Amino acid sequence: MCEVFNSATKPYRSKPILTLLEKVRRIAMTSIARNKLKLASHIGYLPLIQQSRLAKKRYFSRYQTPMWSDDAAKVMFEVHDEPHNVVVDLGNHTCSCRSWQLSGLPCHHAIAAIACMNGRPENYVHALLTMGSYNKIYEFHINPVRE
Template identity: 30%
Template sequence: MAELKAYNPQAYATLQLTNPLTWSRAFFKIGTCCNDNLNNLSESFNITIRQARKKPLLDLLEDIRRQCMVRNAKRFLIADRLKTRFTKRAHAEIEKIIAGAGNCQRLMARHNIHEVSSNGVNYRVDMNQRICGCRKWQMVGIPCIHAACVIIGKKEKVEDYVSDYYTKIRWRETYRDGIMPVQGMPLWPRLNRLPVLPPPWRKGNP
């Protein structure tokens, strides 16, 4: 940010207005096991409900509920049939980390703390607290290339240092209960109250 301010003060001022606390990984909470700062989730949700948004409110909500119910059920089936210890994406990330660890150099220190050099930068890796100076390990829950370099150097498995959030067991627990079906509207209990009245007729544009 200091370099940006020196290069272009106007760009710096404009960027500050966007509240970097909400999108910069430098301010992300440690231990969340997520470093995603994109809006893919909301974009995916909007595409999914594009047909439901054309319906009246109650039908819209029922349509979204059904989609969520079916999606959760499908996710549970996928998780239940999984034969590996971790999810598919987690395994791909672990393999990428192991491959990248080959470009690092490890130097031992006392108390299970190591100094790892990567691309001309040194990082402190504390294996007891499971933290790295790059912050990725404690932020994502999967060891970074620096931590993986230490783990491999100690002839241990990188998988043993991955957060259990990425395991098949946790994935199944997430979708275990899902969303329960709802009876059709004619079968809903009557509350002996006035039905919803239509809005009053009026002239002019809607």
């Protein structure tokens, strides 16, 4: 993204500051409009990039063995990931591997535990990674300016 922006503004760096700022405004305006159109055509709970990341993690979750820890809420699991074990807490959206806390997407250990409960991993994704949040990012627009 930065390289594209830098290459688009490079010819304008030697121009007056207002000319450069006008180019930046136009780049931002077209980028926001283009992304808003892409998002409007997408139907689903998660954006495509998050769906593909979740699909990769779902694939690796096949090799995990979750064991329910017999808690009343059915949220604590021990997941065997040879050669070590991790603890998954579905209630707090945490895993001892810390991948879930860092990325906002359930890690492959958590997905194995979610599958054990017949749940959907999409329901455990952080709210900032959903289509609702992506749409909020692009709900504003940049007004055109007359010269």
